[in-house]
Amino acid sequence: MATHVIEKSNWEDYLNRVSKTLSASLVEVEVAGLDIGDQIEAEWVILSGLSYDPKDDLVTVDLLSKDDQNVEHLVHTPTELVVDEEAAGLTSLVVSDSEAHRTILKLKKPLALPPPK
Numbered sequence: 001m002a003t004h005v006i007e008k009s010n011w012e013d014y015l016n017r018v019s020k021t022l023s024a025s026l027v028e029v030e031v032a033g034l035d036i037g038d039q040i041e042a043e044w045v046i047l048s049g050l051s052y053d054p055k056d057d058l059v060t061v062d063l064l065s066k067d068d069q070n071v072e073h074l075v076h077t078p079t080e081l082v083v084d085e086e087a088a089g090l091t092s093l094v095v096s097d098s099e100a101h102r103t104i105l106k107l108k109k110p111l112a113l114p115p116p117k
Helices: 008-020
Strands: 002-006 026-033 037-053 058-064 070-076 078-086 089-097 102-111
Touching: 002 008, 008 037, 008 078, 026 058, 037 070, 037 102, 058 078, 058 102, 070 089
Parallel strands: none
Antiparallel strands: 002 078, 026 037, 026 102, 037 058, 058 070, 078 089, 089 102
């Protein structure tokens, strides 16, 4: 497994590229921090999109809940994006924020990514 940090200047392009290849991948969303502990926010729901808005400095995780409701998980003032990729594709993403919280996205099956442009 290769873990690497994505430079902030590449977040928007990287997350847009990931979003194009989602095809109903299942994801678990966990938020962790010393002040809040570990909390599962969503358990094996459909990941329908990821995006970074540099103007608002915001990462958005779009989910489709088990009862077919659209849900957004927002990460305000993100500071770091770390990804784990295997030969088969993306297995997890970790977004850290300015409050020392980490949003951890674990994919049930690796997400194959197209090569960068």
